[in-house]
Amino acid sequence: xxxETPSTTPPDRESRAGDxxxxxxxxxxxxxxxxxxxxxxxxxxxxASAGYRLLALFWKLMRRLAPPGSWRGxxxxxxxxxxxxxxxxESFERGGNDDSVANDPWPELYAIEEQVTATHLPAVAIxxxxxxxxxxxxxxxxxxxxxxRRGLPxxxxxxxxxxxxxxxxxxxxxxxxxxxxxxxLAHPERLVRAFSGHRQRIAIVAFPHPDxxxxxxxxxxxxxxxxxDVLDDWEEFHxxxxxxxxxxxxxxxxxxxxxxxxxxxxxxxxxxxxxGRDAVAVVGNGFRPGLEExxxxxxxxxxxxxxxxxxxxxxxxxxxxxLAAAARKRPDWRFYLIGYGGAPExxxxxxxxxxxxxxxxxxxxxxxxxxxVALVPFxxxxxxxxxxxxxxxxxxxxxxxxxxxxxxxxxxxxAFVTRTEGVDGFLAAIAHAARHQGADAKAARQRFAAGCTWxxxxxxMLDAIDRGEQRVAEKRALMRVDR
Amino acid sequence: xxxxxxxxFLTVGGVETVLRARLDALPAHGIDGHAWFFRDLGGKSVFxxxxxxxxxxxxAQLAAGLAGSGYDLVTTFDSPExxxxxxxxxxxxxxxxxxxxxxxxxxxxxxxxSPPVVEIWVPTDFQRGVVAARCRVPLPIEVLPNPIRxxxxxxxxxxxAPPPRPVVAWVGRMDELKNWRxxxxxxxxxxxxxxxxxxxxxxxxxxxxxxxxxRRLASEQGILPRLRWFRELPHEHLPAWIDAVxxxxxVVVSTSRGDTFGMTVAEAMARQCAVAAPAxxxxxxxxxxxxxxxxLTPDKPADAAKRLLELLADGPRRxxxxxxxxxxxxERYTPEVSAKALVARLRALAAxxx
Numbered sequence: 001x002x003x004e005t006p007s008t009t010p011p012d013r014e015s016r017a018g019d020x021x022x023x024x025x026x027x028x029x030x031x032x033x034x035x036x037x038x039x040x041x042x043x044x045x046x047x048a049s050a051g052y053r054l055l056a057l058f059w060k061l062m063r064r065l066a067p068p069g070s071w072r073g074x075x076x077x078x079x080x081x082x083x084x085x086x087x088x089x090e091s092f093e094r095g096g097n098d099d100s101v102a103n104d105p106w107p108e109l110y111a112i113e114e115q116v117t118a119t120h121l122p123a124v125a126i127x128x129x130x131x132x133x134x135x136x137x138x139x140x141x142x143x144x145x146x147x148x149r150r151g152l153p154x155x156x157x158x159x160x161x162x163x164x165x166x167x168x169x170x171x172x173x174x175x176x177x178x179x180x181x182x183x184x185l186a187h188p189e190r191l192v193r194a195f196s197g198h199r200q201r202i203a204i205v206a207f208p209h210p211d212x213x214x215x216x217x218x219x220x221x222x223x224x225x226x227x228x229d230v231l232d233d234w235e236e237f238h239x240x241x242x243x244x245x246x247x248x249x250x251x252x253x254x255x256x257x258x259x260x261x262x263x264x265x266x267x268x269x270x271x272x273x274x275x276g277r278d279a280v281a282v283v284g285n286g287f288r289p290g291l292e293e294x295x296x297x298x299x300x301x302x303x304x305x306x307x308x309x310x311x312x313x314x315x316x317x318x319x320x321x322x323l324a325a326a327a328r329k330r331p332d333w334r335f336y337l338i339g340y341g342g343a344p345e346x347x348x349x350x351x352x353x354x355x356x357x358x359x360x361x362x363x364x365x366x367x368x369x370x371x372x373v374a375l376v377p378f379x380x381x382x383x384x385x386x387x388x389x390x391x392x393x394x395x396x397x398x399x400x401x402x403x404x405x406x407x408x409x410x411x412x413x414x415a416f417v418t419r420t421e422g423v424d425g426f427l428a429a430i431a432h433a434a435r436h437q438g439a440d441a442k443a444a445r446q447r448f449a450a451g452c453t454w455x456x457x458x459x460x461m462l463d464a465i466d467r468g469e470q471r472v473a474e475k476r477a478l479m480r481v482d483r
Numbered sequence: 484x485x486x487x488x489x490x491x492f493l494t495v496g497g498v499e500t501v502l503r504a505r506l507d508a509l510p511a512h513g514i515d516g517h518a519w520f521f522r523d524l525g526g527k528s529v530f531x532x533x534x535x536x537x538x539x540x541x542x543a544q545l546a547a548g549l550a551g552s553g554y555d556l557v558t559t560f561d562s563p564e565x566x567x568x569x570x571x572x573x574x575x576x577x578x579x580x581x582x583x584x585x586x587x588x589x590x591x592x593x594x595x596x597s598p599p600v601v602e603i604w605v606p607t608d609f610q611r612g613v614v615a616a617r618c619r620v621p622l623p624i625e626v627l628p629n630p631i632r633x634x635x636x637x638x639x640x641x642x643x644a645p646p647p648r649p650v651v652a653w654v655g656r657m658d659e660l661k662n663w664r665x666x667x668x669x670x671x672x673x674x675x676x677x678x679x680x681x682x683x684x685x686x687x688x689x690x691x692x693x694x695x696x697x698r699r700l701a702s703e704q705g706i707l708p709r710l711r712w713f714r715e716l717p718h719e720h721l722p723a724w725i726d727a728v729x730x731x732x733x734v735v736v737s738t739s740r741g742d743t744f745g746m747t748v749a750e751a752m753a754r755q756c757a758v759a760a761p762a763x764x765x766x767x768x769x770x771x772x773x774x775x776x777x778x779l780t781p782d783k784p785a786d787a788a789k790r791l792l793e794l795l796a797d798g799p800r801r802x803x804x805x806x807x808x809x810x811x812x813x814e815r816y817t818p819e820v821s822a823k824a825l826v827a828r829l830r831a832l833a834a835x836x837x
Binding site: 210213214216217218220221222223247249250252253255256257275276278279468471473474476477478479480 | 642643644645646647681685694695697698701702705707708709710711712713714715716717720723724727
């Protein structure tokens with residue numbers, strides 16, 4: 001497949017992609033939407049917490065004791081004040097709300113079908129938990145962008161919290177149409193029949209939502225190569241109160257039937273085997289070249305050793321206790337944290353831990369240029385073990401040595417990424433890594449990262465599919481037309 | 484001679500398959516065959532390559548088209564609109580082809596009049612009995628075997644990339660009569676007996692909500708992880724699909740409670756695949772237990788699972804059953820055999836009319 005990929009981007013796409021004002025506006029919008037998503041994730045975490053559940057029980061009890069309309073109810077409301085209830089959807093609502101006509105994305109899908117003439121290239125559909133936000137850097141987004149850059153049409157199906165939310169169709173010129181997943185599930189045949197003139201159609205399922213049952217069956221029957229891209233340990237997410245929709249039998253079902261299964265690391269590959277899937281390939285995460293460039297310096301006060309982290313500061317996996325303890329033991333060091341979120345109430349951060357808040361993606365390299373060591377301090381639990389943080393690749397591309405806890409170094413990166421555990425081990429690893437600041441060491445790290453771009457990852461996936469690995473050859477043979 | 488075959492729905496089903504085979508075969512016998520459907524429900528793919536001989540239109544449009552069209556005979560597949568909604572040209576003989584397995588659709592048999600109906604055709608002896616019990620007018624009832632499409636009769640070659648584990652497969656319309664639930668129950672019994680293979684289903688639900696019901700039941704019965712569903716598999720891919728089942732070391736099964744012919748089983752037999760079907764309805768007419776397949780006691784999934792597992796473990800036996808099945812289909816149900824029988828009936832009726 002890569003041999004068939006055009007070597008240049010079509011001119012109209014190039015000119016659009018090169019418009020810096022447009023790119024900056026998109027980044028700002030992405031940032032806002034990213035913050036919204038992060039807030040929603042935080043909301044979901046809160047809802048999953050024991051405290052919230054206790055409160056929910058209390059409210060339930062109060063609704064019985066002080067029902068609306070009763071004098072006790074009125075008194076209770078006056079004392080408490082109104083607070084809207086938040087919801088965590090467990091299944092996709094079917095499309096068809098008031099906004100559905102105004103925002104009807106199907107004509108855009110048909111427009112892309114007509115726009116793409118290179119039918120010898122595969123067409124791709126991606127079922128994603130996230131929106132197409134480049135600044136968020138998530139794998140489904142980056143794969144969609146990378147594939148579109150090669151001229152492959154992409155139907156990017158995004159999960160949304162409420163039916164009135166719509167992604168702006170700002171990637172049509174690039175060959176990407178954005179469809180809400182609930183709408184796709186309401187009209188599966190529209191996606192299933194799309195791109196029927198293409199030599200090959202690939203559906204990448206990035207999360208195992210059980211509501212995909214019928215859609216996946218239809219994709220199989222229509223000859224799509226169904227890929228399950230295992231990005232996380234969803235069962236563990238479910239166990240900690242997120243991914244409330246998770247259903248293990250359905251994930252097994254998806255694994256059995258998928259024509260190809262990719263995981264981001266060996267830990268997830270092993271889990272996939274335990275769930276009954278023998279054939280699986282590891283394709284790690286990657287990074288977007290250019291992220292390592294410093295556009296304008298962002299000087300920071302330095303410590304004896306300066307270390308930093310950027311990314312989502314999720315309580316579910318970020319090891320605040322470890323970081324706080326380490327910082328306390330080394331008051332002359334400085335730890336910078338960039339990202340949405342903050343330490344939980346029970347953790348008091350020492351002064352040498354500095355929260356910089358969420359920063360634009362293009363500024364990350366400038367902040368990181370002040371660091372001696374980059375960190376991924378995740379809890380040593382199953383949730384983190386299943387992750388392959390994209391930031392690890394980004395740190396390496398910036399030339400930084402990396403110290404991780406909870407997660408594993410990407411295969412081949414063990415010389416540049418140190419995995420450790422415990423406060424003392426963490427400090428020792430940081431001190432050791434901080435001593436490796438030579439130009440050669442930095443170049444070696446960057447060379448490793450250069451082989452881990454999203455383009456390499458897309459190559460790995462497309463090549464495996466092109467070679468007919470796993471069950472892809474079987475699917476192709478199943479779909480051969482009348483003899 | 485010019486013949487028109489009328490059916491109410493243009494979908495991907497058994498009747499369309501039969502009609503396609505007829506349209507392919509009749510020109511060689513000097514007969515000009517056409518087909519008319521009242522509603523297109525997505526079945527045009529069955530007639531790829533001969534689109535000029537099919538039409539979709541209302542009964543009124545058909546009535547207008549029949550006048551002066553030169554048809555010598557019209558046959559109708561369970562489509563009483565032909566008698567109730569339009570007046571046929573005087574003297575045009577009509578044959579009723581009764582293929583519907585749905586009892587509620589056979590009420591029209593009690594209202595048949597002769598003329599215009601001159602004869603009733605059915606695909607099996609079993610269906611002859613069903614029709615005879617409902618028909619008030621003493622009309623001749625002839626058995627005309629269904630043809631298997633040529634694609635299923637092409638030479639059997641090894642499937643290039645067989646599934647990694649044996650497959651027990653089910654094909655059909657996902658409704659109560661075809662009994663998809665029965666297949667899930669069979670799957671449960673197979674897994675309870677340490678079956679290590681996969682369960683494949685090819686079919687489309689007729690009613691909304693069935694997909695959710697399949698998932699719920701499959702999950703409850705513990706078979707969802709082994710289930711691979713192909714929703715609305717195009718008919719043209721079915722031969723290869725059956726080849727994959729065969730070369731996985733698997734079996735095609737039917738749990739149907741109401742077939743008039745058993746096309747999906749016959750198609751699997753044509754691909755030399757071992758089959759298992761209920762010992763009822765039309766199946767015993769071409770599945771001989773232990774010779775051309777297995778006949779299973781209906782609604783006894785545990786017994787069926789036990790017998791299937793024995794067959795799955797015995798490759799030479801599967802191969803023998805498959806070879807016998809293929810030979811039987813070639814003998815009885817090729818398009819040529821079926822066309823000869825059809826042509827003979829058409830000529831006999833033409834002679835009578837003359």
